[in-house]
Amino acid sequence: MTARVDAPDAGLKLRGITKRFGPVVANSDIDLDIAPGEIHCLLGENGAGKSTLMNVLYGLLQPDEGEISIDGEPVRIANPRDAMARGIGMVHQHFMLVDPFTVAENLMLGREEGPLGVLSTARARQRVRELSDRYRLAVDPDAVVGELPVGVQQRVEIIKALANDADYLIFDEPTAVLTPQEIDELIAVMKDLRGEGKAIVFITHKLREVREVADRTTVIRRGAVVGEAEPGASEAELAEMMVGRAISLTVDREPAQPTGVRLAVDNLTITAPSGVVVVDDVSLDVQGGEILGIAGVQGNGQSELAEALIGLVPITAGTLTLDDRDITRFDPKQAIRAGIGYVPEDRKHDGFVGSFSVAENLILNQFDERPYARGPALDGRAIAANAAQRIEEFDIRTGSAATPVQTLSGGNQQKVVLARELSRPLSLLIASQPTRGVDVGAIEFLHKRIVAERDRGTAVVIISTELDEVLALSDRIAVMYRGRIVGIVPGGTPRDVLGLMMAGVPYEEATATRSDDA
Known part of the structure; x- marks a missing residue:
């Protein structure tokens, strides 16, 4: 027909x-x-x-x-x-x-x-x-x-x-x-x-x-x-x-200035409730002042790795060390207090409370601490002052600080999440799918803020299924396949080599294949 x-x-x-x-x-x-x-x-x-x-x-x-x-x-x-x-x-x-x-x-x-x-x-x-x-x-x-x-x-x-x-x-x-x-x-x-x-x-x-x-x-x-x-x-x-406006599609960043290992992951293994090993004996480290990108097709253990770093899933074996401190058994509250910022891959499910205001979401990780709390009571004036500062600093497009976050665009919702996580000194920032469902203009802004956090000396881990994003941001790239690290390579590694590694091909073999095809 x-x-x-x-x-x-x-x-x-x-x-x-x-x-x-x-x-x-x-x-x-x-x-x-x-x-x-x-x-x-x-x-x-x-x-x-x-x-x-x-x-x-x-x-x-x-x-x-x-x-x-x-x-x-x-x-x-x-x-x-x-x-x-x-x-x-x-x-x-x-x-x-x-x-x-x-x-x-x-x-x-x-x-x-x-x-x-x-x-x-x-x-x-x-x-x-x-x-x-x-x-x-x-x-x-x-x-x-x-x-x-x-x-x-x-x-x-x-x-x-x-x-x-x-x-x-x-x-x-x-x-x-x-x-x-x-x-x-x-x-x-x-x-x-x-x-x-x-x-x-x-x-x-x-x-x-x-x-x-x-x-x-x-x-x-x-x-x-x-x-x-x-x-x-x-x-x-x-x-x-x-x-609807001209934007830059490249990430403007200077070469990394690493300051020494801040996060060390040693022989990490995570078993799902079904009994399947989803992270299999993973070891890596991240230095202060660098971005480690984790690449791979979705479903190869990246999500579970990120969740383990913030204390959301139990660890079967291995250790996590942050600034020479064992954080292996930390729960999320302890991880936050240890200086870990976390941008989850599903912001609507894990990143904010949709019915809460912008101001309330900006203190979700510190609502029970000074200056936002005085004993059992919240300090509305301090919360409002913080919201005004973050809304301006992160260009959050909202009618007011009292606007429910669920009414904002995806890009502005993500800005709220990132603004909250960067509102305190960090040792480690974990950003999982940091620009998923975000418009191109907001991507430009979010990338700049992540690079700026790196330049403050924070260790940054980016997990993204968008290979262009990994290449644009990463100083080094770890490739995961079926729960294991296939290899850790320089940030400028060619796309076709990374693609083969994402399919489970070791780095040496992937580079040899590329040479044969040249």
Whole structure:
């Protein structure tokens, strides 16, 4: 059912799409044309409305206003089954797979084949082989999904979408959990699909990827289309369209001036409640005045390592030493008093209390200490004075210090968290996914503050799945894979070497592979 490119109404068109959630307008009067044989990038910050728009197209949400047409025919897409029947497939950011099932069994879900709807495993296995061979996806139909690497699981999602003979494929932030090499493989697959006349919608906030694959780029800001980027637009130009002002995409920092080891992690092992070892005999150190970046695909033990450093998870074996003091068994309160600042990866769950005011959130880690407490009572004047200072210093955009934090933008919420953690002298700052869900302009500010903290002599640990962020900030980089440290390398190590290490390849082998490919 591939549309003819030369027909005037060919392709999929969205007109005047508006979607509201209560008083919040997630999509506002959006027009979008999706043409066969084209990779159309939908670019915008987290929360700009990109995924909401595609969820409307895929039938997961219903628009409040507007119309969708395919090849000039208006259509109503009530649910994903309707979307699939009309040749629309979606590769979700968070995989929609059943881990204990095989690839073929996952393919059958919702696609009963054979007489009287009887499931046909043989037919599903054959379909997986056909699509795998045709698009060079290299997926075994009999493999158990839960045992596959993340990159291969994504190929399974693509095969599921293609199994319906989809002409329009939506990729929603597909590179978030992939190594650089896996991203290259995915881009090659998208280009192959484009060559067959498929229409690809590629949702992303990563400027590098847009420049590599986009035939056309539509930029969404705050729920509305703000324009189409010119072919060949620079990353700086794309960023300016996303944010609405010129920003710097590089982190301006001087070389580190290390002052000696402040944090030492020796043979650290952490076992999850399930009995699985999630951090396996990890040893590293961090000097004052340096940033150690920890890179890796999400789910390889980085989160548990960060939580162990702040005392949130029990340690099975090994020791933690901060400024020559054993902190192995410290709870979070003791860790805070020892001079550890912590920016958690999920700020909404662990970083602030949404219903509390900006002022209250800025003292969450010191509310029972002077000058904010006098015995059992809080000192409102001291709390207000601190809030005024931090709001100005960290450029927190808020109506007032009394505004609930949950009403702020993601970038301003993160500024509140970082302002609180940097409001006292630190020995160690742990920042886990420090700019996740934050607009480009706020990223620029947050990076500057983290570098400034390094320059004060604090030992800084950055944990990020964004390799560009790790490279921009780190003086040294530790790469984790399946709970272990694959290697600790200089901050300027090439991306392709780091990518191989993120897949478990030792540093020496990764550099040798790079030399062989040169």
